[in-house]
Amino acid sequence: MEVFPTAGHPIVYGDWLEASGAGTILIYGHYDVQPVDPLAQWTSPPFEPTLRGEYIFARGASDMKSNGLAVLKALEASIKNGSLPVNVKVVFEGEEEIGSTHLGPFLETNKSKLKCDLVLSADATIAKRDLPSLAYGVRGILYLEVSVQGPSHDLHSGEFGGGIHNPAQVLCELIAGMHNADGQVTLPGFYDQVRILSDEERRELARIPYSEDEFRQAAGVKQTFGEKGYSTLERLGARPTLEVNGLLSGFTGEGTKTVLPAKAMAKISMRLVPYQDPSIIEQGFMEYMRKNTPPAITWEVKHLASASAALIDRKSFGMRAASEALDSAFGAKPVFRLEGGTLPLVSLAKMKLGVEVIMIGFTLPDDDVHAPNERFYLPNYYRGIETYIRFFDLISRQPDFKSPA
């Protein structure tokens, strides 16, 4: 094992290259997790894995310790049995949750060390407990922090209220204006590069067994909501979004404080789809801020993270092997879906290593990933190990797996 330092969290590398003449899979995972905040809502401590029913609860249980361990256990079992028919290189990064800032430079710098025929990402989800799925696209992301300032310091709302443009109010107005009544994002040029779904794709997506009831239950909402003209499934994977991730201004403790706050801050992230370019979207955001921020207010936008969306060929040899492996472990053919989340690796691997990424993982939509009481459905840990073992075997038989030397 090798540890590669970066300016942020280090990248961990290991390999097994004893399948001479066979192709090579680069296995990707990440060891970092989301913050645990709000801690008070956890039923058991986030860093003490706790079994309840068929689930294991812990921060990272689903994103992505269980998937990561399953793939390592699959390798261990195959190697011990002398039955691993492919070479493997394993890369675990520590910055997936903050935009994989140093993964690109690492892939670039270590191109020849990381040479491979396919990337397998274990950071992936399935549709339902007993129904495997394969993602053929991931959304990108642009994560910004917006700060607005009115007065130079907090003021007394009685002495100054009425004469000052309140920055918390201005921030609310700016955010309110970012969507129209149809749930569309109003930032200039936001939809200009969005890939249009083909009729065939829309029909296929509609075939995914999806229950609006179950979605509502997993989210704990009274009803769904989103961009007009699209189904919930389309909105979740094929359409871009703009979400407020956090708001902070003024006095937020118990009781009252009659303050007119000096500042207000919002964390705002956009999920992007092919072929939106994060830097063009960011320009549109800045243009919106310039046009709409009133003159008494100063503002600043901090770029926190970005990654492009990506698409994978549904008919490639990797997808064929993955589909068969899942079918055999679950006894059900996987459905093809568009992933709502972001995996910077997918576009990076294409750009830096020139290979395709196959995503096989077992996180469920109601695992409360990134939220309190994150959990993982344990039976799929064992099915997961089986899936990966079969995938290594099946991929080694694909005629176009091994690229010409």
Added chain:
Amino acid sequence: MEVFPTAGHPIVYGDWLEASGAGTILIYGHYDVQPVDPLAQWTSPPFEPTLRGEYIFARGASDMKSNGLAVLKALEASIKNGSLPVNVKVVFEGEEEIGSTHLGPFLETNKSKLKCDLVLSADATIAKRDLPSLAYGVRGILYLEVSVQGPSHDLHSGEFGGGIHNPAQVLCELIAGMHNADGQVTLPGFYDQVRILSDEERRELARIPYSEDEFRQAAGVKQTFGEKGYSTLERLGARPTLEVNGLLSGFTGEGTKTVLPAKAMAKISMRLVPYQDPSIIEQGFMEYMRKNTPPAITWEVKHLASASAALIDRKSFGMRAASEALDSAFGAKPVFRLEGGTLPLVSLAKMKLGVEVIMIGFTLPDDDVHAPNERFYLPNYYRGIETYIRFFDLISRQPDFKSPA
């Protein structure tokens, strides 16, 4: 001295009743202060009074320890000299900053003990360092906490973003809709009971030496802002406002967390003017929430505090005595103004004790009351003592001061 417990902070009482045959003044003050938050912005610790130049810096220095001490020192000096010509009862409460919840019941219960001919509040401001002023009105307040909830728990913005009505976005939309483009509050019925300024009053208010530059400097803003059709001075005292005092939702720490928050909270307070009734305004607020909150969102409004606005007769004997006392201590005739802040006592004293309140205090508009680095201009501490001593003397000579026994 007596201490009267309440369900909240106790009320402190003391008296000196040896001016037999003379009238009685009830002196009002409060010993509580605002929270110090945000602590990091204080130059010196908030509870270690620090001298810098002609100012003393501390939480409460201006609101209202210096005013309170000045009036007590004036009493001490007069009593020691044998020259206090009026009877005094002193009441200091501990809940002024949180709406004086228990002051009304205290005044009601102890009506006969608190019997007096006039109330003097030392919790007051002047226009400029060398220009005294007298407030003939104070604004009321209605302070609410609004909570909205979408999902039952925080969600992953990649997995769920696009299918959920984001409560932080909804809260922003609700707040944005509370003002129109002319800076007017849109809550149903908000302006229905607002007292219209007479032309004479508007002319008088316009005579207050007011510098837009100095106001901007004290607030630290590039430009002022407010309700269309009114001067800044009118907006600050004679017109009601709605301010966001605080905002909180989702992830607000360093960096990124791709959370779709379950909840969002805003502290919202309204400064009210005669003759707005806080409970009617609150009904309008609830009606607005009912009408405008989208169906996927649940909401709750917590009533945190309220107080009515009040007006004082500018030609009363108390105002005459106060005006002369300030003139003699400052060498300048006071200007009459409408106070932007709230003093629940003013309406309470009228209702419970049947007497008028005169407000004499020396807090300056740029003292950063309720904010970090609160300060008090020390030369006015000494002028303040002199003003109060003269006020006691002058009021005792007013023929209509002592009410018939």
